Amino acid sequence: MMAESAAGSKRIIHGGDLDAARAAFPGAPEPWVDLSTGINPWPYPLPPIPAEAWTRLPGRAAETALREAAAACYGAPSPDCVAAAGGSQALIQILPRLRPPGTVVVLGPTYAEHAAGWAKAGHRVTEVMTLESCAADVVVVVNPNNPDGRIVPPEALLALAERQAARGGWLVVDEAFAEVAPECSVASEAGRAGLVILRSFGKFFGLAGVRLGFLLGGPALVREALAAVGPWAVSGPALAVATAALSDSAWIAATRRRLAEAAARFDTRLVDAGLHVTGGTSLFRLIDAPQAAGLYNALGRAGVLTRRFDYRQDWLRLGLPVDEAAEDRVKTACGMFRNR
Template identity: 55%
Template sequence: MAMSLPIHGGDLAAAERRWGKPEHNWLDLSTGLNPWPYALPHLPAESWRRLPGEAEETALRASAAGAYGCAVDQVLAGPGSSALIQAVARSVSPRRVAVVSPTYGEHVAAWKAAGHAVSEVAIPADAAGADVVVLVNPNNPDGRQFTVAEIQALSERFALVVVDEAFADVAPDLSVASHVGAGHVGSGLMVLRSFGKFYGLAGLRLGFCLAAPELLAAVAAQLGPWPVSGPALAIGAAALSDRVWADASRAHLANAAGRLDAVLTKAGLHGLGGTSLFRLVEHPDAGNLYDRLGRAGILVRAFALRPTWLRFGLPGGEAPLRRLEQALT
């Protein structure tokens, strides 16, 4: 790839150091966030002034349980799914861990940092001998999908199966959240959910771990008291209870992803997959294209280990889409 290491998603300061300040504002397509975020509700002043209370925590857990289809005592809220990835890895005694790859790099990093023996496998069938299997569904960055039946079968074979459903809000039929703690099948099943991606509020730092209560207790011990702020509790509870907004957003995002596909295809980029929050494409000169977009003030996601890949998040409207189209062509 004709460039130095790719910039991490969302790091606009690093982008300016590399390419300079753009003539127009940055068009950040590097993160896979909903560019049409949930409208912030009115927050009581007390949510800013005092420590979060049990009532607010319970309200958020109830909203999450309703949205994800599990029981309230199977929900643990944390300060973002990245923090939960690390907490889960620290909550388990040293094991042999297989991470289905290529995928979000923080999984391998977190389990290694916690002292586990980690291997990367292309398919779950290659995880023989592991105690823990970690997979992302739908996968980041290629959108690969695993069915509910496939994940249930894995939970019967391995002591613990961790499923990162950070992008499952746009594909709810893939979720195994309703199966956590369901008897023998699912007792070793743990699901991670991201709030900020689908709701477009990544700065809120809110995520969820869904599992049987005995598994959640060990993760909660790693997070400590008051892991989620009062404002995040209130906003999360309101958003997760708003099913009308969620349904409308899924349809809107699917339409926007289709329009992005048309622009990428017209520019000669070969689609490899993705979700309705991001698209992965391949191009033999991806490194130079990444650099050209950066000079135009458009940041996309590149991959050091896959130098022909680029990932595009959704432009937030007609004008950003046309700006991307012009820069590509």
């Protein structure tokens, strides 16, 4: 099934807009429980930040240290295969400008900014439901997928990258949530012809405000991306925080376990509330509910913000609650909605 995308011409809904939520549900209790994003609610503890990180322009040595830490953390062959930018969203918008306009296939439904970014740059974008027999200059796959957690096996992605390279094309793999599913990552193959990988720092490390993302690819593409983002693309404080976090293998391993346990516990609470968990990752859960619109509003009135989707009226995505009180608020609101 294929559909030409119009994502470049319409407003894309994102999570995290508490100002809009407060306006829509003025009587909701404070503080809000924001479950509308897939951001780790237990962030990496901020390390000491040198004073000069705030007062001087970022130095080349600090950027090199970050690229080395990212390559080691993600398993990329070399720092020369890593470019850093002010968020993976910036790279999503830059990538389409590094190729002449052509054809793009996006495996959907998924994060809408991919289709929008390619369309705005003059490419013809089509959304497909399967990768079988798809042919385009660029193929985009989010893996694990947002919002349903679908995973395309690495061997299938690498075979597709080889086919894309043979035609002078790209396979773009967005691994924004791959920290919680490292077995699905193809980052160790960064540098292969035709393969472009995106990684997001803020989601797994719970520091979305740092605004940091990475492109993994061949050294020539990395140089192009670095030229496109320009000098000092990552702030001094972000360089310090991210270099420490990416190097903290003990915290990373413990956090993977913590998120998996929290997601399993939250699933139990959601099922107890009469909901059907249909997918997700350990950073977010997707529920399938025939009355999802009504449930979204009921949760909103209870001060719980979730993520809805215009293309699937029966889906709601929920991030992980930070504590038992937040879990209870979700379960109570769901139970009241079901028993109304």
